[in-house]
Amino acid sequence: MAQTVEANVKLNLEGLLCPIPVVKVSQAVKTMNIGDVLEATATDPGVMADIPAWTKSTGNELVSMEKDGKLIRFLIKRTK
Amino acid sequence: MAKDDGVTIIVMSGDMDKVMAAFNIAIGAAAAGKETNMFFTFWGIKAIQKGNLTGKGFYGRMMGLLNRGGINTIGPSRFNFGGIGRWMFKQMMKQHKITPLEELRQTAIDLGVKFWPCEMSMQVMEIDVDNLIDEVEKSCGVATMLEMAFHSKVTLFI
Numbered sequence: 001m002a003q004t005v006e007a008n009v010k011l012n013l014e015g016l017l018c019p020i021p022v023v024k025v026s027q028a029v030k031t032m033n034i035g036d037v038l039e040a041t042a043t044d045p046g047v048m049a050d051i052p053a054w055t056k057s058t059g060n061e062l063v064s065m066e067k068d069g070k071l072i073r074f075l076i077k078r079t080k
Numbered sequence: 081m082a083k084d085d086g087v088t089i090i091v092m093s094g095d096m097d098k099v100m101a102a103f104n105i106a107i108g109a110a111a112a113g114k115e116t117n118m119f120f121t122f123w124g125i126k127a128i129q130k131g132n133l134t135g136k137g138f139y140g141r142m143m144g145l146l147n148r149g150g151i152n153t154i155g156p157s158r159f160n161f162g163g164i165g166r167w168m169f170k171q172m173m174k175q176h177k178i179t180p181l182e183e184l185r186q187t188a189i190d191l192g193v194k195f196w197p198c199e200m201s202m203q204v205m206e207i208d209v210d211n212l213i214d215e216v217e218k219s220c221g222v223a224t225m226l227e228m229a230f231h232s233k234v235t236l237f238i
Contacts, residue, residue, distance in 0.1 A: 019107045
């Protein structure tokens with residue numbers, strides 16, 4: 001899938017388990033400007049549910065999320 | 081910022097598994113930008129103790145001896161088997177790369193989660209403020225905890 005959105009910040013969350021991925025994402029997003037996009041990779045299957053839940057409760061935008069084998073890649077846009 | 085949508089967690093249990101769940105939830109809440117307060121009472125106080133011996137009177141010192149050690153010495157609520165279970169759990173957590181309890185507590189502190197020790201429990205068990213980790217807020221009682229709970233959307237008793 002071609003990515004149209006360019007990431008400003010990249011984060012490697014591979015091998016990390018709950019609750020650390022959410023913590024790292026929240027810390028990274030905090031340092032970004034509104035409108036910036038974070039690209040992250042993770043391997044914890046729990047991330048598939050937790051990241052959408054986190055964006056929902058914080059009001060940020062989950063641009064995309066895809067799983068390729070064990071690797072999960074997602075983009076979050078800071079909107080708040 | 082946060083208005084009446086904070087998270088209050090009352091930690092009564094001093095069991096490893098339950099304390100871990102409590103810190104986990106607190107971290108998740110803080111990471112979602114919610115004002116998060118943890119109120120430690122009774123056995124839960126062990127999770128914020130430095131781990132040195134406590135107590136002044138005979139009973140207090142006996143209690144301090146039985147309850148000695150900090151957060152790293154607490155065992156799971158089931159299958160502890162006199163400490164073997166704790167050791168096994170720690171090994172398994174390491175194997176699966178789960179964050180150890182002490183690091184989890186530090187993460188909560190770093191995210192701005194506030195720790196409130198229960199004054200009454202401290203007095204009963206003869207635990208001094210000096211026996212607690214430096215990051216704790218001032219000791220308080222049920223009114224302070226309820227005041228936090230009234231301004232929270234989520235209040236948990238663990």
